[in-house]
Amino acid sequence: MKNKNSLEYLVEAVKSDEIFGQPTYPKLYQKAGLYLFNINNNHIFHDGCKRTSLEAVLLFLHLNGFQLKEKLLKIVTSTGITLPQKGNTSEEILIELILDIAASKTDLLGCQEWIKQNMEIRPPPNDDRNDNK
Numbered sequence: 001m002k003n004k005n006s007l008e009y010l011v012e013a014v015k016s017d018e019i020f021g022q023p024t025y026p027k028l029y030q031k032a033g034l035y036l037f038n039i040n041n042n043h044i045f046h047d048g049c050k051r052t053s054l055e056a057v058l059l060f061l062h063l064n065g066f067q068l069k070e071k072l073l074k075i076v077t078s079t080g081i082t083l084p085q086k087g088n089t090s091e092e093i094l095i096e097l098i099l100d101i102a103a104s105k106t107d108l109l110g111c112q113e114w115i116k117q118n119m120e121i122r123p124p125p126n127d128d129r130n131d132n133k
Contacts, residue, residue: 028064029119032057033112040101050098057115067122068094068115075117077110 018024025031038044039053061067072090075083083106084096097114100106106114 027116028061028066029116030112032060032115032119033108035060036115037101037108037111040098041104050102053101054094054098061119062122065122066119069118069120072118075114077106077113079110081106081110083110083114 016024025034035056036053039056040049043049045052058068070090072093074087074093077083084093084100085105087093087096101111
């Protein structure tokens with residue numbers, strides 16, 4: 001592990017609901033964005049930070065009943081930045097987003113805005129047991 005302190009801070013920041021009596025990241029998309037941005041941009045590990053940041057977000061969303069939309073979109077952030085800057089298909093948009101974060105082309109708020117606009121409630125799993133009735 002390259003940066004244990006950053007990882008410990010990240011876990012504490014997501015777990016903690018407030019600092020000095022004020023909510024830090026009250027919304028799910030804000031916490032998901034924190035995972036995506038901090039793991040990727042703060043280089044917590046020697047290798048695999050981009051992959052790990054994406055997997056952490058996908059798992060976090062899944063555990064909380066959400067997922068990324070099938071059709072991912074570029075967004076224009078509140079600061080006027082198109083995020084990600086490249087990509088047309090959902091796969092390209094996701095790859096370019098991760099690369100933009102790693103290249104410091106966006107900030108935490110941009111990540112959070114992107115997730116907010118590209119997440120949805122996860123549908124319930126199919127129950128194959130009822131298909132044979």
